[in-house]
Every structure is written in structure tokens, then in C-alpha cells.
Amino acid sequence: MEANTTLSLNSFTQLENFGHSLRAPSYRFHPTRAEEIFEVFCLAEKMGLSVTARGAGKSYNDAALNGGGILLDLSAMNQILEWDPASGLVRCEPGVTLEQLWQRVEPSGWWPPVVSGTMKTTLGGCLAANIHGKNNFQKGPIGEHVLEFTAMLPTGEQITCTPEKNADLFYAMISGLGMLGIFTSITMKMKRIHSGLMSVDAFPVHNLNQHLRALLDNAPTHDYVVGWMDTTAGGKNIGRGQIHASNNLKEVEDPNAQETMRLENQTLPPRIFGVFPKSLLHYFMSPFMINIGVWGVNTAKYVASLRTHTFRQSHAAFHFLLDYVPNWELAYGRGGLIQYQSFLPKETAEETWRAMIALSHRNRLPSYLGVTKRHRPDKFLLTHALDGFSLAMDFKVTDGTRAKLSQMLQEFDRMVLKAGGRFYFAKNSETSAEAARAFLGEETILKFKELKKRCDPSNLLESDLFRRVFE
Amino acid sequence: MSNYPKPVAATPLNPRRRGIIIGASDGIGAALAQRLAHEGYTLALLARRQEKLEVICEQINRKTGEYCARAYVHDVADYEKAPELLRRIVADLGGLDLVVFVAGVNYPPGGIDKYNFENDRRMVEINLIGAMAWLSRVGEMFQSAKAGQIVGISSVAGDRGRVGNPGYNTSKAGLSTYLEALRNRLTRHGVNVLTVKPGFVETAMIQAAQGPTPFMITTEKAVDDIWKAMQKRRQVVYTPPIWRWIMLAIQHTPSFIFRRLSF
Numbered sequence: 001m002e003a004n005t006t007l008s009l010n011s012f013t014q015l016e017n018f019g020h021s022l023r024a025p026s027y028r029f030h031p032t033r034a035e036e037i038f039e040v041f042c043l044a045e046k047m048g049l050s051v052t053a054r055g056a057g058k059s060y061n062d063a064a065l066n067g068g069g070i071l072l073d074l075s076a077m078n079q080i081l082e083w084d085p086a087s088g089l090v091r092c093e094p095g096v097t098l099e100q101l102w103q104r105v106e107p108s109g110w111w112p113p114v115v116s117g118t119m120k121t122t123l124g125g126c127l128a129a130n131i132h133g134k135n136n137f138q139k140g141p142i143g144e145h146v147l148e149f150t151a152m153l154p155t156g157e158q159i160t161c162t163p164e165k166n167a168d169l170f171y172a173m174i175s176g177l178g179m180l181g182i183f184t185s186i187t188m189k190m191k192r193i194h195s196g197l198m199s200v201d202a203f204p205v206h207n208l209n210q211h212l213r214a215l216l217d218n219a220p221t222h223d224y225v226v227g228w229m230d231t232t233a234g235g236k237n238i239g240r241g242q243i244h245a246s247n248n249l250k251e252v253e254d255p256n257a258q259e260t261m262r263l264e265n266q267t268l269p270p271r272i273f274g275v276f277p278k279s280l281l282h283y284f285m286s287p288f289m290i291n292i293g294v295w296g297v298n299t300a301k302y303v304a305s306l307r308t309h310t311f312r313q314s315h316a317a318f319h320f321l322l323d324y325v326p327n328w329e330l331a332y333g334r335g336g337l338i339q340y341q342s343f344l345p346k347e348t349a350e351e352t353w354r355a356m357i358a359l360s361h362r363n364r365l366p367s368y369l370g371v372t373k374r375h376r377p378d379k380f381l382l383t384h385a386l387d388g389f390s391l392a393m394d395f396k397v398t399d400g401t402r403a404k405l406s407q408m409l410q411e412f413d414r415m416v417l418k419a420g421g422r423f424y425f426a427k428n429s430e431t432s433a434e435a436a437r438a439f440l441g442e443e444t445i446l447k448f449k450e451l452k453k454r455c456d457p458s459n460l461l462e463s464d465l466f467r468r469v470f471e
Numbered sequence: 472m473s474n475y476p477k478p479v480a481a482t483p484l485n486p487r488r489r490g491i492i493i494g495a496s497d498g499i500g501a502a503l504a505q506r507l508a509h510e511g512y513t514l515a516l517l518a519r520r521q522e523k524l525e526v527i528c529e530q531i532n533r534k535t536g537e538y539c540a541r542a543y544v545h546d547v548a549d550y551e552k553a554p555e556l557l558r559r560i561v562a563d564l565g566g567l568d569l570v571v572f573v574a575g576v577n578y579p580p581g582g583i584d585k586y587n588f589e590n591d592r593r594m595v596e597i598n599l600i601g602a603m604a605w606l607s608r609v610g611e612m613f614q615s616a617k618a619g620q621i622v623g624i625s626s627v628a629g630d631r632g633r634v635g636n637p638g639y640n641t642s643k644a645g646l647s648t649y650l651e652a653l654r655n656r657l658t659r660h661g662v663n664v665l666t667v668k669p670g671f672v673e674t675a676m677i678q679a680a681q682g683p684t685p686f687m688i689t690t691e692k693a694v695d696d697i698w699k700a701m702q703k704r705r706q707v708v709y710t711p712p713i714w715r716w717i718m719l720a721i722q723h724t725p726s727f728i729f730r731r732l733s734f
Contacts, residue, residue: 007558009608014616021483024566026614049562062482067565319603338483397483400681406484429482469482 003429005464007047007070015065018058019329021336021397022429024067024464026052030076034184035099037072037152041460042408044070050462051154053178055095055122060339061179063129069462071184074124080104084258086310088190089147094124094183095350097272102316107263111248111315112189114142117371118322124183129426130175133319134224134246137374141385143174144378145188152183154460158184163412172451175380177425178446179466196251196260198224198318203308208239208350215374216390218245223316230302231368231393234297234361238354239369242305246318266316268323278325285331289396335397340367340409341427345388348419353391356412360393363408365401366394381448382440384424406430425465436469445470475541478513479566489564491515491557493547493605494574496523498674499624499697504692505531506698508539517545531682545594547574547601557608569701570609571622572602575642577679583634585731590605591638598642610653613662620663622659622701623650627668627709630718634733635681654706663704669693670714686711 013028027049031037044051052066056074064071078095084169085108092101099119101112114133116126127149130141139145147164151173158179161170173180201222205211211227218225223243229241254260289296322328329337344352360366371392375385394407416423422439423431437445449470452459481487490507494500496518504516508531518524524542531540541563545556561567575598578590604622613619628636629643647666654664670679671684672693688711696710709715721729 009611010615012612012615014618017483019483022481022486023618024481025612025618045559049558061478067481068561068563069565227510307626336483402484402486409484430484464480467477467565468482471477 003413007043007049015054015071015338017062017429018060019064019332019397019429020340021338022062022065023064024062024065025344026066026069026071028071028073030073034152034158037184038156040070040072041152041154041156044460045458049376051460052463053094053124053128053182053461055125056097056120056326058116058118058121058125059129060168060427061425062468063426064125065464066462067464070171072175074182077184078122083417085403086108088186088192090274091185091186092123094122094127096123097121098123098126100144101439103263103266106196106266106315107261109193109257109261111193112146113139113189113191116322117320119316119320120323122383123186123188127174127183127186128176128178129424130378130383131426132373132375132385134226134373135217136385137225137376138223139191139381140376140378141383142188143171143380145191146170146174146186147189148187149173149183150185151183151263153181154456154458160467169451169455171379172381172448172449175382176448176451177382177463178463179397179461179463179470180452181278181461189297193248193261193315195249195254195257196314197249197254198246198312198315199249199253199311200244200245200246200313200318201308202242202305204240204242204302204306206240207236208354211239211243211372212346212389214243215246215372218243219374221245223247225374227372228300228301228305229372230355230414231299231360231367231370232291233302234358238357239350240302242302244318246313249312260314261302266314268317268320279327281325282329282331283329285325285328286333287366289331289368290331291364294366295396332396333398335399337368337394337396338405338429339388339392339394339427340412341392341424342386342412342416343386343388343422343424344391344416345386345420347388348421349389351393352415352421356415359408359411363404365395365405365408367395369394379442382425384422386420386422388421390424402425404423407447425469431469433471434468475538475563479537480538480540481565487511487513488568489513489515489561489566489607490571491517492573493517493526493545493601494624498573498676499669499672499690500571501527501695501696503573503697504540505534506694507569508535510698513564515543515564516540517543517547517556518574518601519546547604547734548596548687550600553604554608555572557605557612558595561612561649567609567612568590569622570605570618571624572605573624574598574601575624575626575676575713577636577676578637579636579639579679579681581641587638594638594642595645599645599649599706602646606649606653610657610662613626614657617661619661619703620665620704621653621657622665622667623647623651623698623705624652624667624669627670627714627718630668631721631729632672636679655712663706665700666701667697668707668708668709668718670709670711670717672710681725686713686717699727710714725728 495516
């Protein structure tokens with residue numbers, strides 16, 4: 001890769017977050033081999049610039065942005081190096097997307113153990129943020145399914161980590177936001193499936209208490225549980241919505257397993273009602289993305305979800321809701337969107353979210369989409385999980401609402417921290433250094449910085465997120 | 472050179488714009504720095520004179536209560552130093568949205584029958600080549616990023632060659648043409664290039680004016696016009712606006728009349 005040896009102004013690229021609400025220009029490099037990553041480190045050191053890794057750029061905040069510095073775009077390191085359909089072990093480069101991964105493993109009866117709401121994310125990014133899925137309460141974050149990874153440190157050293165070997169780095173680099181080193185290969189164990197379909201129970205919940213109780217009660221009996229919350233509903237309706245709880249089918253439950261597991265039966269249909277191309281849909285959604293329009297859409301969706309029923313759905317269709325409407329995030333307009341996700345212990349969640357949603361209504365800044373999940377703690381260093389629930393709220397950003405929204409989210413932060421809650425670094429864009437310190441604890445941050453000093457003595461790895469939260 | 476803490480991180484709800492002002496130690500540059508800091512920009516201020524520059528940075532930072540302005544000592548005639556400094560500043564600011572080139576000198580030859588090559592050369596070196604040294608790199612950067620705004624402070628003096636100060640006229644005519652060419656290249660890439668053509672503005676440079684100074688305005692008024700034009704992403708702005716019409720008349724005055732005037 002010749003471009004690595006010099007820093008060309010031609011590589012200066014304006015990059016965005018997933019929500020199109022933040023932009024930062026960087027010198028972008030596309031390494032294809034581990035050695036090229038090291039070349040970029042050398043160049044960065046020579047030029048006095050910082051380096052940030054970027055996968056698919058699907059983070060809602062500044063995790064994969066590095067304004068004025070170097071951006072290591074790992075999307076070209078996207079080879080599935082080894083795949084063993086007998087054992088379910090797969091070894092991948094960091095730029096492999098979940099889409100590539102499930103399409104490779106699914107036909108032989110396997111599925112990635114933890115997936116995000118979009119299949120466009122890369123494994124490197126998933127590990128750096130230590131993503132969770134709708135099965136967090138059962139399977140933990142993705143890091144718990146990693147058997148081994150290798151990483152390139154800024155010192156040029158290539159290390160191998162497993163839960164036993166270099167364990168401190170294993171638990172810190174997964175969840176470490178790419179600030180300790182760059183993953184170069186990842187070995188994971190896939191999850192066995194016996195059908196291409198899942199059995200999904202869908203039922204309505206009419207208030208917040210019912211909502212959280214449903215998440216709690218359905219978790220032990222289901223593989224996946226996720227709630228949609230109508231965050232525009234107020235008063236006694238706060239927290240109403242719909243729960244989807246699903247199970248993988250057992251060996252005998254699908255007589256046509258061979259057929260349903262074929263890839264053709266896993267893709268999301270490209271058209272709605274058979275005729276309407278989905279790639280254009282976001283243009284038609286755009287006019288509804290105002291308070292009143294979203295209230296109408298949420299209310300209609302709630303009414304439509306009042307029916308309790310059980311149905312079968314393909315894995316891809318169940319997991320990748322965010323991919324249903326391509327580029328849906330563009331519907332939020334010029335200012336884009338941000339997501340605010342809070343994790344609360346099950347004891348304080350109801351009261352705190354009730355107050356937060358009420359506050360958003362008083363401010364006339366309702367969240368346009370609310371999604372809830374059930375969680376359990378894990379032992380990764382910068383963990384966001386706890387024994388409780390999470391609520392992710394999407395907010396539209398406009399020039400007129402920025403200041404007010406910022407104030408409200410600061411108030412949210414105080415409420416969440418007071419209730420013993422946590423935040424997720426792949427989502428929240430406004431978390432301050434103080435808030436991060438409050439939920440992670442001084443000791444955790446010190447430990448992270450100590451490891452960083454060891455892996456990255458000249459402090460080459462820095463993202464906008466890192467500067468915002470850890471400096 | 473810049474012992475300032477890192478600027479406040481931009482977030483979706485606090486999207487701080489970042490700008491460079493080249494020639495910020497006094498006059499329009501200094502006044503524009505004050506205004507842009509007030510409008511929420513984080514700024515890198517460049518000039519030759521360190522003491523003056525630091526006084527302005529301190530003033531701005533005291534007023535805004537944060538480190539909005541950072542000083543970088545630089546002589547625009549040191550063309551070779553521009554690329555490295557640009558890279559340094561973009562890294563320090565965490566990005567770049569705006570570059571304003573204000574640096575300019577005016578050395579009149581001292582009469583319509585006097586000639587001074589050294590002065591002419593100095594004016595072209597700073598006003599024109601200095602701008603090209605910066606803006607060619609900035610243009611390449613913005614073109615690649617497909618975003619950004621370039622503001623060049625040219626002058627009404629560039630609209631016609633007159634008897635008083637051929638070197639200055641030439642440097643500003645060159646700058647105006649250069650900016651126009653940049654605009655024609657960069658508009659298609661989403662970059663705005665604004666050419667500012669001030670008339671007489673109350674700055675130290677006004678001493679170079681020989682004779683009357685009609686329609687003189689304060690730097691604040693000039694900055695106000697520039698800021699408004701920047702917001703509208705306009706292409707050319709005269710400040711005060713009356714110069715647009717005056718220069719239209721002057722540009723269209725036939726040469727057989729114009730060359731006989733001592734204007």
C-alpha cells in the first residue's frame with residue numbers, strides 16, 4: 001500500500017456518524033494487512049497525529065471519528081480466514097461484517113451468537129464496543145463468545161489474547177473502543193440452529209410497569225426478548241408498546257429445516273407490498289419526522305400491535321430490524337439523529353424512565369423511537385451492562401432544538417446516575433467525562449489508562465470519543 | 472507554539488465549527504476573530520507578531536470563557552512552512568470548516584511618477600503568493616472532504632489598475648482572480664469560496680491611502696458584512712455595498728478617459 005508512506009491531502013475525507021449528526025474530516029487509510037497498520041502507526045508518530053480505527057461507521061456517536069487525525073478504515077480487511085461447519089468455529093479479519101458472517105455460517109446450521117440491530121457492523125467494531133443483542137440476558141455481550149483474538153499494538157507488537165492468556169487485555173480490548181490496539185483476527189464460536197425460522201410471540205403492553213414486567217418474565221423462557229416503546233405516549237400510558245419474545249426452533253419443530261435454512265429464505269424482501277422499492281422509502285418517511293407525525297405513527301403502530309399472536313420469522317428478519325428500510329436514518333433530515341441509551345437496575349428503572357419520558361414531553365422533545373431490552377452484568381472492563389433493563393431513545397436533531405436537547409440529556413444523565421445506571425459508548429454522543437467517571441468508577445478508568453500506557457505508550461490511538469470521555 | 476488545551480469536543484448537540492484566520496493580529500482579521508469566536512467558532516489565529524496575536528487570543532478567551540482562540544506565529548512569506556502548519560492546526564482543532572485569508576500589505580510608491588520594485592514584489596509575495604501557498608492546500612483538503620468555506624479578503628483596488636499603486640492593484644487583482652478560479656473548481660465539491668472586496672476601512676492600512684477616503688467604515692461594520700455573506704454562502708461581497716456600484720462604474724469607464732485621470 002503505497003499511500004501509507006506519505007500523508008496525502010487527497011486522503012482527507014469528511015466522515016460522519018451513523019446518525020448523520022456529526023462530521024469530522026480525517027486522513028483515511030485502507031490497510032489490507034497487519035503490517036500496513038503498523039506502517040500507519042509509524043507515519044502517525046512521525047507526523048504527530050492520532051489514529052482511530054473505523055469499521056462500518058455505524059456507531060451513533062464519535063467512536064469512529066478522529067477530526068484532523070488519521071482514520072484507519074479496516075473495511076478492506078474483510079476475509080473470513082477459517083470456517084469449520086463441524087465445530088462452529090470461525091476466524092475472521094476485523095472488517096468482516098455480520099452480514100458476511102451470518103451468510104457464511106447460516107446455511108450449515110449456525111448463527112452468530114450475538115448480533116446488533118443492523119447486519120452492516122464489522123466484527124472489529126462489534127468487539128471494540130462489545131455489542132449486545134436481544135439475548136443479552138442469556139448470552140451476554142459478543143465478547144463472551146470470542147475464544148481468541150490477535151491485535152496489533154501501536155508499539156508494533158502483535159499479541160494474542162484469550163480469556164486465559166493475556167486475560168487483562170482480553171477483557172479490556174473487548175469493550176476498549178479501539179484505544180489499546182487494533183484487532184487483526186478474531187476467533188469466535190457460532191451458535192447452533194436447527195431451522196431457518198424462529199418462533200416469535202408478539203403481544204402488547206399497556207404501561208411501563210407491564211412493559212418491564214414482560215421483559216423480566218419472558219427472559220427465562222425465551223432466547224430473545226425485545227420491546228418497542230411508544231415514547232410519545234404520556235400520562236398513564238407511559239411505557240406502552242409491544243414485546244417480541246422469540247425462541248430458536250428445536251430440531252423437530254421445523255420439518256423443512258433444510259429449506260428454511262437456505263440463504264434465499266433469509267433475505268429481507270427488497271420491496272414493500274411487492275411493488276414499493278424500500279430504498280426510496282426514507283424519502284416518504286421524512287415528512288412524518290416531526291413531533292405530531294411521529295405521535296401519529298407511534299399511536300398507529302400501538303393500535304396495530306394490540307393483537308397477541310405467535311408467528312414464525314426468518315433469523316435475518318427477526319434480528320436486523322434496522323436494515324428493513326435502507327438509509328432510514330436519512331429521514332431525520334439535515335440535523336440527523338442521536339440515540340440516548342440508558343441502562344438501569346431493575347429496581348429503579350420504572351420510576352426513572354417514567355420521570356425521563358415525562359420530562360421529554362414537558363420539553364416538547366419526545367423521543368421518536370424507543371427500544372427496550374433485558375440485560376445482565378458481564379466482566380469486561382468498560383462494560384455498560386447490569387442486572388436490569390435498557391431503553392434506547394432516538395431523538396431528532398435540528399438547529400432549533402440543539403441547546404434544549406443538550407440540556408435535557410444532561411438532566412437525563414443526572415437522573416440515570418442517581419438511579420445507579422450506566423451508559424453505552426457505542427450510542428450516547430453527549431456523555432461527559434464526569435458522567436463516565438461516575439458510572440465506571442475511578443478505579444476502572446485508572447486501570448484502563450494503565451493498560452493504555454502499556455499498549456500505546458506514545459498515545460497514538462485516540463478517537464473523538466476518547467478525547468470527550470477520558471481526557 | 473500552542474500550549475493550549477485541546478478544544479471542547481464537538482458533539483451532535485454542540486457542533487463547534489473550526490476556522491483558521493491568516494493575518495489576525497489587527498484590522499479586519501482581528502475583528503473577524505472576535506466575531507467568529509462569538510458565533511461559536513474555535514479558531515487558529517495566525518500572524519507574524521506574537522505579542523499582538525497573544526493579546527487578541529487572550530481577549531477572546533477571556534470573553535468567551537473557554538479556549539476558543541489559539542495563536543500560531545507565522546509569516547505568510549514562509550511558503551514552505553504552510554503545509555506542515557496547516558496539518559498541525561487541523562489536528563489541534565480536530566477538523567477544519569473555514570479558512571479566512573486576510574494577510575495583506577500595502578506599500579504605496581509615494582506618487583504617481585514613483586516606482587519601487589522591492590515594494591511591489593513584497594506586496595505580491597504576501598497578498599497573492601502567500602494566499603496561494605495556503606489556499607491551494609486548503610482547497611485540495613476541502614475538495615477531498617467535499618465541505619468547507621474559504622474567505623479571501625481582496626480589495627476594490629483589484630478591480631482596475633490605477634495610477635496610484637500598480638503593485639497593490641496587481642496583487643489584489645491576482646487574488647480576486649485566484650479566488651474566482653478556486654470557486655469555479657470547488658463549488659461542485661460543496662465548498663464555498665467568498666471574495667470580500669472592502670473599500671476604505673478604518674485600519675492601520677488606511678494610512679497607505681493617498682487622498683480622500685470616501686465611504687470609510689469601521690472594522691466592525693466590515694466584519695458584519697463579511698459574516699452575513701458567509702452565512703448566506705455568497706460568492707463576492709463588497710463592503711460597504713455601495714462599492715459594488717462605484718466599481719461597476721469605474722470598471723466600465725473607457726480607457727481613453729480612465730488613463731487621463733489621476734484617480
